[in-house]
Amino acid sequence: MKKLQLxxxxxxxxxxxxSCGNTGKDKTASNKKAKTITGAGATFPQPFYNKIFKxxxxxxxxxxxYGGIGSGGGIRSLKDKIVDFGAxxxxxxxKKLADMPAEVLHVPTCLGAVVAAYNLPGKPELKFTPxxxxxxxxxxxxxxxxxKIAAVNPGVKLPDMEITVVYRSDGSGTTFIFSDYMxxxxxxWKEKIGAGKALKWPVxxxxxxxxxxxxxxxxxxxxxxxxxxxxxxxxxxxxxxxQNKAGNFILPSVESVSxxxxxxxPADTRVSLTNTDAADGYPISSFTWLILYxxxxxxxxxxxxxxxxxxxxxxxxxxxxQKETTKVHxxxxxxxxxxKAKAVLGKVTYNGKALx
Amino acid sequence: xxxxxxxxxxxxxxxxxxxxxxxxxxxxxxxxSIPSFKEFGFGFLFSTEWDPxxxxxxxxxxxxxxxxxxxxxxxxxxxxxxxxxxxxxxxxYFKDGALPSFLRSVVDLLxxxxxxxxxxxxxxxxxxxxxELGLNAQGFGIxxxxxxxxxxxxxxxxxxxxxxxxxxxGSLKEAAYSLGATRxxxxxxxxxxxxxxxxxxxxxxxxxxxxxxxxAVTMLIGNSNNMPTGIFDLGNTMASLIANQxxxxxxxxxxxxxxxxLILFVITGIVNYIGKLIMKKLSA
Numbered sequence: 096m097k098k099l100q101l102x103x104x105x106x107x108x109x110x111x112x113x114s115c116g117n118t119g120k121d122k123t124a125s126n127k128k129a130k131t132i133t134g135a136g137a138t139f140p141q142p143f144y145n146k147i148f149k150x151x152x153x154x155x156x157x158x159x160x161y162g163g164i165g166s167g168g169g170i171r172s173l174k175d176k177i178v179d180f181g182a183x184x185x186x187x188x189x190k191k192l193a194d195m196p197a198e199v200l201h202v203p204t205c206l207g208a209v210v211a212a213y214n215l216p217g218k219p220e221l222k223f224t225p226x227x228x229x230x231x232x233x234x235x236x237x238x239x240x241x242x243k244i245a246a247v248n249p250g251v252k253l254p255d256m257e258i259t260v261v262y263r264s265d266g267s268g269t270t271f272i273f274s275d276y277m278x279x280x281x282x283x284w285k286e287k288i289g290a291g292k293a294l295k296w297p298v299x300x301x302x303x304x305x306x307x308x309x310x311x312x313x314x315x316x317x318x319x320x321x322x323x324x325x326x327x328x329x330x331x332x333x334x335x336x337x338q339n340k341a342g343n344f345i346l347p348s349v350e351s352v353s354x355x356x357x358x359x360x361p362a363d364t365r366v367s368l369t370n371t372d373a374a375d376g377y378p379i380s381s382f383t384w385l386i387l388y389x390x391x392x393x394x395x396x397x398x399x400x401x402x403x404x405x406x407x408x409x410x411x412x413x414x415x416x417q418k419e420t421t422k423v424h425x426x427x428x429x430x431x432x433x434x435k436a437k438a439v440l441g442k443v444t445y446n447g448k449a450l451x
Numbered sequence: 452x453x454x455x456x457x458x459x460x461x462x463x464x465x466x467x468x469x470x471x472x473x474x475x476x477x478x479x480x481x482x483x484s485i486p487s488f489k490e491f492g493f494g495f496l497f498s499t500e501w502d503p504x505x506x507x508x509x510x511x512x513x514x515x516x517x518x519x520x521x522x523x524x525x526x527x528x529x530x531x532x533x534x535x536x537x538x539x540x541x542x543x544y545f546k547d548g549a550l551p552s553f554l555r556s557v558v559d560l561l562x563x564x565x566x567x568x569x570x571x572x573x574x575x576x577x578x579x580x581x582x583e584l585g586l587n588a589q590g591f592g593i594x595x596x597x598x599x600x601x602x603x604x605x606x607x608x609x610x611x612x613x614x615x616x617x618x619x620x621g622s623l624k625e626a627a628y629s630l631g632a633t634r635x636x637x638x639x640x641x642x643x644x645x646x647x648x649x650x651x652x653x654x655x656x657x658x659x660x661x662x663x664x665x666x667a668v669t670m671l672i673g674n675s676n677n678m679p680t681g682i683f684d685l686g687n688t689m690a691s692l693i694a695n696q697x698x699x700x701x702x703x704x705x706x707x708x709x710x711x712x713l714i715l716f717v718i719t720g721i722v723n724y725i726g727k728l729i730m731k732k733l734s735a
Binding site: 266292 | 500501502503504505506507574575578579588589590591669670673674675676677685687694695696698699700701704
């Protein structure tokens with residue numbers, strides 16, 4: 096008993112000392128050195144972020160952690176000021192920007208595609224027009240051998256099989272990109288379903304996360320769903336080529352996704368690329384963004400923490416990191432977008448003074 | 452202070468802490484769901500609309516309340532014959548020996564398997580089977596989830612039953628035998644009336660577990676937010692909806708989900724309370 100008591104006292108004493116030590120350090124927070132950079136948000140670009148943040152940590156010796164908690168979670172974390180940066184596939188609209196406690200900047204990091212992936216016996220190559228997309232995903236076309244599908248895909252043997260639509264059951268930036276596209280090409284979709292991170296689906300099965308949808312498609316004959324391209328390519332699921340605004344059927348690829356970003360970009364980089372005008376552009380493409388506060392002195396962050404955060408994001412848009420995008424089936428930023436991203440980063444301040 | 456007293460204070464304070472935590476959970480759920488309640492009122496309980504699209508957001512809990520009750524009650528019905536047989540087998544027919552102890556370990560093992568593993572097994576083994584049988588097109592849905600839930604709750608439903616059945620006084624059973632009763636008659640007229648409340652308590656425990664189960668259900672139910680039309684239709688449960696949608700939820704949807712959590716909490720409370728009432732009646 097005596098020994099136990101002694102041990103107990105010792106443990107408490109150590110714990111107390113440790114906590115005192117911590118508060119001592121916190122007092123000098125404003126000039127302390129950055130040890131880790133923390134970000135959280137979208138899962139759509141997560142394979143890319145995981146890859147480059149790992150190599151950044153290795154090269155520069157500064158630990159970067161990224162939590163794939165979803166775009167909404169990323170925005171909320173930034174709002175709660177518990178991360179150095181957030182990440183989102185959908186840019187914050189004006190209303191959401193106004194809801195944030197301080198001015199928020201968007202930095203695009205790469206381009207990705209959302210693909211229509213399907214599971215049919217024999218893995219035929221399929222083409223989809225916007226009308227077919229609307230018909231299938233709204234449950235108006237119920238069978239794979241429907242005359243409307245056959246008319247666009249002459250010569251393809253289509254089975255007499257029920258179409259099972261698979262969608263994301265969790266709120267997701269991928270859903271936003273897909274529904275943003277659908278709302279642009281279909282007025283009926285826009286009126287009945289609309290664009291958002293979670294939707295009211297008239298038909299289909301919900302599965303959790305990009306991996307969940309990919310798994311459900313590959314396990315269910317006759318299924319079709321939308322996923323981030325990386326997940327379809329990684330699992331070898333066939334994807335449809337989709338007719339773009341210019342009338343061409345385009346397969347998702349690094350080139351066709353890059354092509355979709357040819358248009359003008361506003362200074363704050365908030366632009367939707369879906370249903371692109373580019374003749375060789377894949378129509379369901381999107382930028383994905385890192386978001387951060389313009390004024391970096393919040394929540395007792397040190398000047399070094401702010402400087403290191405900016406350095407990291409600058410590196411993300413540098414050629415060294417951008418060349419990694421294609422290895423995980425994303426497309427690098429076009430030069431114009433890199434210039435815009437750098438201009439945005441130039442606006443960042445600490446205590447009102449420019450960081451660079 | 453002597454160790455006697457310290458021990459007593461430790462016990463009292465941990466007991467009080469538990470009560471405080473439970474109250475704290477209710478309080479946070481309650482406060483969190485106020486904005487949603489203000490917007491939808493009691494209509495939230497009866498509305499079948501779950502439309503998260505910006506500009507026309509409306510939320511209603513009915514499809515998920517129905518989905519939760521349907522899956523868990525169906526699971527209880529499916530599990531009943533198995534759980535009851537196991538209880539009788541272990542509590543009355545074969546109390547000791549290698550086979551019963553093996554069976555007991557296997558049933559206990561069922562309770563220890565993480566629910567995501569059940570979900571995985573359901574996804575790769577049970578779902579294709581349901582589709583093969585032609586019960587519905589893809590094999591997902593309320594029925595499939597109920598079967599998985601039924602397997603998951605067998606240990607909860609059976610072990611308490613076995614325990615109370617084995618505790619039925621031997622003198623009662625012997626008296627019945629001496630009057631010429633067969634074994635089945637003893638089970639029906641002596642054991643079940645005597646152990647009834649305990650067996651029932653096991654089922655309530657199992658139902659509570661089925662109501663709150665999340666992961667395995669999410670993987671199999673199809674996560675459709677429309678009102679289910681039958682037991683082979685797709686659906687969604689309250690727990691599964693929260694797990695799915697919480698990550699990205701903001702504003703009104705965020706508080707609607709918290710309100711769903713509160714309803715789930717209340718339903719679990721009501722189930723337990725009804726269970727206690729019936730148990731009291733049975734044992735009286």
